[in-house]
Every structure is written in C-alpha cells, then in structure tokens.
Amino acid sequence: MPFALLHRDGADHVDVLTGDVVTVATLDDIPMTPGTPVLAVIPYRQITERGFECVDDGAPLECLLVRSRHTEPLSNFPPGDITLRDGGFDLSDDEYARVVEEVLRDEIGHGEGANFVIHRTYQARFEGDPRAAFGRLLHGEQGTYWTFLVDTGNRILIGATPERHVSVLDGIVMMNPISGTFRHGSGDILDFLRDPKEIEELYMVLDEELKMMATVAEHGGQVAGPYLKEMARLTHTEYLLAGRGSLDVRAVLRETMFAPTVTGSPIENACRVIARHERRGRRYYAGVLALLDHDESGRQTLDAPILIRTAEITPDGLLRVPVGATLVRHSTPAGEVAETHTKAAGLLSALGAVPSQPAAVRGTAQSPEIQRLLASRNDELARFWLDSRAPGALTVPALAGRQAVIVDAEDTFTAMLAHQLKALGLSVTVLPWTSRPSLTAPSPSLATSPSLAPSPSLAPSPSLAASPSSSPSSAAPRVSMSGIPVMPDVLAAADLVVFGPGPGDPSDLGDPKMAALHGLVASVLAAGKPLFAVCLGQQILASLLGLPLRRRDAPYQGLARDIDFFGTSRRVGFYSSFSAVAGQTAAATPYGPVTLAVDPADDTVHALRGRGFAGVQFHPESVLSRDGVEILQELLPPLLTEAVSPAIPG
Numbered sequence: 001m002p003f004a005l006l007h008r009d010g011a012d013h014v015d016v017l018t019g020d021v022v023t024v025a026t027l028d029d030i031p032m033t034p035g036t037p038v039l040a041v042i043p044y045r046q047i048t049e050r051g052f053e054c055v056d057d058g059a060p061l062e063c064l065l066v067r068s069r070h071t072e073p074l075s076n077f078p079p080g081d082i083t084l085r086d087g088g089f090d091l092s093d094d095e096y097a098r099v100v101e102e103v104l105r106d107e108i109g110h111g112e113g114a115n116f117v118i119h120r121t122y123q124a125r126f127e128g129d130p131r132a133a134f135g136r137l138l139h140g141e142q143g144t145y146w147t148f149l150v151d152t153g154n155r156i157l158i159g160a161t162p163e164r165h166v167s168v169l170d171g172i173v174m175m176n177p178i179s180g181t182f183r184h185g186s187g188d189i190l191d192f193l194r195d196p197k198e199i200e201e202l203y204m205v206l207d208e209e210l211k212m213m214a215t216v217a218e219h220g221g222q223v224a225g226p227y228l229k230e231m232a233r234l235t236h237t238e239y240l241l242a243g244r245g246s247l248d249v250r251a252v253l254r255e256t257m258f259a260p261t262v263t264g265s266p267i268e269n270a271c272r273v274i275a276r277h278e279r280r281g282r283r284y285y286a287g288v289l290a291l292l293d294h295d296e297s298g299r300q301t302l303d304a305p306i307l308i309r310t311a312e313i314t315p316d317g318l319l320r321v322p323v324g325a326t327l328v329r330h331s332t333p334a335g336e337v338a339e340t341h342t343k344a345a346g347l348l349s350a351l352g353a354v355p356s357q358p359a360a361v362r363g364t365a366q367s368p369e370i371q372r373l374l375a376s377r378n379d380e381l382a383r384f385w386l387d388s389r390a391p392g393a394l395t396v397p398a399l400a401g402r403q404a405v406i407v408d409a410e411d412t413f414t415a416m417l418a419h420q421l422k423a424l425g426l427s428v429t430v431l432p433w434t435s436r437p438s439l440t441a442p443s444p445s446l447a448t449s450p451s452l453a454p455s456p457s458l459a460p461s462p463s464l465a466a467s468p469s470s471s472p473s474s475a476a477p478r479v480s481m482s483g484i485p486v487m488p489d490v491l492a493a494a495d496l497v498v499f500g501p502g503p504g505d506p507s508d509l510g511d512p513k514m515a516a517l518h519g520l521v522a523s524v525l526a527a528g529k530p531l532f533a534v535c536l537g538q539q540i541l542a543s544l545l546g547l548p549l550r551r552r553d554a555p556y557q558g559l560a561r562d563i564d565f566f567g568t569s570r571r572v573g574f575y576s577s578f579s580a581v582a583g584q585t586a587a588a589t590p591y592g593p594v595t596l597a598v599d600p601a602d603d604t605v606h607a608l609r610g611r612g613f614a615g616v617q618f619h620p621e622s623v624l625s626r627d628g629v630e631i632l633q634e635l636l637p638p639l640l641t642e643a644v645s646p647a648i649p650g
Helices: 044-050 093-106 132-140 191-194 197-215 249-255 267-278 331-351 368-376 413-423 512-527 537-545 630-642
Strands: 003-009 013-024 038-042 061-073 080-087 115-127 146-151 158-160 164-169 172-175 180-185 222-230 234-244 288-296 300-305 310-313 318-327 403-408 425-434 494-498 531-534 549-565 566-578 586-589 593-599 605-610 612-617
Touching: 003 132, 003 630, 044 249, 080 132, 080 331, 093 115, 093 267, 093 318, 093 331, 115 132, 115 197, 115 234, 115 267, 115 331, 132 146, 132 158, 132 331, 146 197, 146 288, 158 288, 158 331, 164 249, 172 197, 180 191, 180 197, 180 331, 191 222, 191 234, 191 368, 197 234, 197 249, 197 413, 197 549, 222 586, 234 331, 249 288, 249 300, 288 310, 310 331, 318 331, 403 413, 413 494, 413 630, 494 512, 494 537, 494 630, 512 531, 512 537, 531 537, 537 549, 537 566, 537 605, 549 593, 549 605, 566 605, 566 630, 605 630, 612 630
Parallel strands: 403 425, 403 494, 494 531, 531 612
Antiparallel strands: 003 013, 003 146, 013 061, 038 061, 038 288, 080 115, 115 318, 146 158, 158 310, 164 172, 164 300, 172 234, 180 234, 222 234, 288 300, 310 318, 549 566, 586 593, 593 605, 605 612
16 A cells, blocks of 8 residues: 655654545645645646646656555665665766856856756665665665655655755745755855855745745735754755745646756746756756645645755666755856765765765854854844834835736746735735737726735736736837837836846847847836836836947946945845947936946946836846835835936936
8 A cells, every 4th residue: 555654844744644545636636634644746847837847757646645644663664775886876977067058058058047957867666665774774875855655556756855946834835945955964054154155046946936935925025044954964044934835835836937056046947957958858857745634623734845955766676866056146066066975975975885985973053153153144134024013014005005006027026026025015916928918908906806826726927918828028018100110008007117127138129038028118208107127127227218239348246236226335136148338327318318337347337227117237126125115215215206316407
C-alpha cells in the first residue's frame, strides 16, 4: 500500500501515512474533503498552470489520500546501509560551466532577470532498503524542515529539505526564503556572512517571495529575520514571511509556484530561461510536497516544503538527485560547478553513500558576532516590509480614494507596488500588458472593486483585453485619425496609470511586449493622464521623451545604493540592465520641460519628472529601497493635483 513517512524538525516521532494514490491533472483537482488529508507530490511541470514555460516531461501530480495516520518513535527507523553504483552527473563539469557562462552573458547580462537557478542531476543505481536510507537521513541530518520518504507505488522520494515553501494555518500564510550555502569546514562562517554575493542572493529571493506574499496575503508579507539555518553539513541564511490570507490553499499553491530559490526572478522569465538553457524536464525538482488538510474548525490548512535535497528512485532502481546553483551577477562558472557538487554531496553523505564527517553540533548561531552580522543586514532595508503599522498610518490625503491602474510587464513586483500604493490611500487594480485595449466603456469594476485582485484566476480584474487568447500584438493601442494613440478606456477611467517593471530590451520594438508598452505609454502621455513609471516603464517613458537608452556595462541586478534624488540622498534598489542617459539635469521634450536626477559618474537617469508624469529607474517597492515609500509620497501627489514641482521650470 502506498505510504509516507514524515518527520518535522524537533519532533520526537515520525508521522506514518497510508492510503490510496490518485493522479490528477491540476492543483484544483486535488481532492479536499474534511477528514481525509491529502499528500500531493507536485512536479515542476505544473508551472504551466500559471501560463509559464517549461519542458514538459510528463511527470504526474500524484496524491496520497490518507486513510490511516499514526505516529512511531524515531527508534523504529534505524539507519541502514545502501549502495550506489555507476554514479555521476548527467552534465559534466565542463558542460555545466558552459551553461552557466551562457546564462550569465546572454540572460543576466541582457536584462532578462536578476538571478536564475540552473540544475543538473546526479544519477546512480540504487541498492538497498529505502527505509534504511530514510533512517540515515533521520539520524544523520539536522535543521531540516521535513525529512521524508514517500512511496506512491510508482516512485519513491526520499529527502531532507531545509525549506518550507508555503504554509497556511489559522489563516496565516507563511513563506521561508532561504539562500546562501556554507559548507562546514570550508572556511570561516564569518567570511560567508560578509560575502556580497551571498547577501545579495538572499535579498533577491526575499524580494521575489514578497511578490508572492503580496498576491496571497491580504496586506502582503511581514519580514522576520534573517536567521541561520544550520544543517549537519551545510548552513544557509533565511528569512520568514507572514501575512493573513483567505484564499483556497490550492490557489495559494498555484500562485506561489515555484520558489525563486529554485527558479529565479522574475519568475515568469526565469521559467523561459530555464527551458531555454536546461532543455530537459525537471521532474519533481523545484516542485513541492504538500500536505493539505482541515483544522478542527473546518478551515483549510497547508504545509508544503520544497522538493530539494531529494532523491527520486524509480521502480527499476535508478536514483536521481537534482541540484541547482543560483546564478547572479557575481557568479563564476567554477563557483557554481562547485556549489552543485557541495549540494549533491550533502545528501549523498547523509544517505551514507559517500564518506562524511560526523554531524556538527548546533550553537553557531549564538555567537554574538554572527548575530550582529545577521541583524546588520536589515539596517538599510525598507521598514515598510519589516514593521507593523496601524491602518491608515501612511495615507496621503491627496491620494486617498483615488483610482490607480498598474500595467504589469511580466514582473510581479507590481503586486508589492500595489500594496504600497494602497497603504498611501489609493485604490489599485493590476492589469497584464497582454490585455487588448479595445474596451469601449470604462470598466465598472474600477468603481466597485477598489482593492487589488489577488489573482487573475480568482478575482478577475478589469482588463485591457477582450480575452487572454488575444495575440500579444493586439495589445497595441488604437490610433486616431491624427496618428496619436488612443488611450484605452479602462486607463482613461483611472486617476493614475502606473507602468511597472519587466524583463527585456526596451528598444526592441520587434518584441510584441515592447511594441505594446510603447504604444500604451504614448497613449497615456498624449491624453495628459497622470502617469508614473518604474524601471522598464521609465525606460520606455524616457525614450518617448527623446532620451537615449543604453545597456549598462554591468547588470544592476539586486543592487542597493545611495543616489542623489533631486538634491536629497536616497537609498534605493535596482534590478536593471538598461537605463536612459542624459548629460544634464533638465531637458526640453515634446511633453514639456523635464527635470532629471542624473548620476554624475555615468550620466544614467535615476528618475525624471514633468508636468503630469514621473518615473524612476529603481524599484521603490523593493525591500532594498529603504526610502521607497518616501519617494512615492514625494512624487505621486503632484501628479494627481496637477501641481508642477518647484524644481521644474515654469
């Protein structure tokens, strides 16, 4: 009979689940019946439910319908011996290094994203009892979120995953971004904690999971940490995110597919990059193992760790251990090759398949110097995401009750930006760029649905489109007899139109997205509608104002720095590879005079503002932007009151 063995960190027992296995097509098909818990084994290919790309390997979504559940003591699962034969990676070190180099050069270097996770798989023939391997993990690992063995009858998964992906209990949604890998005995952990690459990696996955929390929690996620995640052979750094939510737990799973720690950011484009460079399926790597149930009050519950540090064993005895490395602008091919070896060796050592050192004793995290280094990581982060506040505490009278529409260009930073705008008093709707602006009447939901729709699949927003099946090129605005683009009615009904960030080259008008966004921005400018633009949005706005665009010499991905923001020093976070450039701080444009915040070192334009419009190259919504909310409070009210900033001539 199919079964599962589950152990949570710190527990003195193992949960033993038995039942029947069914295969379902989608997350919505997972049975949810009070009294019958379900353990779902969710493969990476389910990412297509979000409309994202993947190489489809046909790995099934299997559900164990739990008919019996009891606990057994840890002593019932002693470690045993296993043997692995003919082991090795599916990609050689040289092959994997070439892929890493291509991603760094062609993707991160060309503005396609901030970080990407590329995997390879250790394969071997497995001999022995899987329960013995589970016993080895149980007694040889520490600090795991779940240690587990799942036998569906079609495959066996054995793992010791350190990372909760998402959980729901008592109406509280929690996520747990983890990044940075220190191999015990490889050096001084203090050097690891000071390493800029490791620090930036964690910040970037924190931002990416805050995007997810902004979608599934009513007020976004509040940040706690960072902490050390100490395991037997490796130590990681982590944050915890929490927020109150009310979505169906299957919708929570769908909207959080999959963790940036195993995909990248922005996630939609990360999936394209993964498909383009891995060119093979991921099976269960980067998916989740999800226990869905109900509490005593009948409320849904969810506990879902990420499927990493996990071995899959097929009925014919083939063992697969997929491992990945997070590629960022500081990465080197040699360093990422070494990281995959470290991660594979961690699980194989715990299984007893390769020699290992005795498990370390916990306590490192109590060092005062380590605690100081961890705490200092938050010194320059945005308090908006770290602190609690009373409702209405940030409301700006000039913005209260006004309607904003955010056009999403394939980066769900827009969900975080929406929460900030709502905190300032605006009512917000987020629309995808793929929507076609052919509506002939203002959308009634701008008036009747002031809150941000948490998910297009759950609460449809007013759209620029007739249907999602419309071709991307149909997003180009209508053109009037005079040749001036006609602003879509759904945007005309808003008080403020915001063009958000997204991946890609803003100058590539052969890209349907870029062509559509150029047309939409032009239509809003032509109509004199208040406009605010972020990152890609600013690049397109700047090009329409007549400013040249330039690819940066090195990507500005996940980088926080102090800038001169119209005479005031502000700390902000960048995720970009392109920028407008100007040799002066003022410019005459077809839309009137514009004031520019220009970096004197390289002439890049950090921000701009004119009559009725403003833009920023950085991300005010990012956790890296310490002063993001203050910048929004400064820039947005003049747009809606039709006031001209004193810094702008005239």
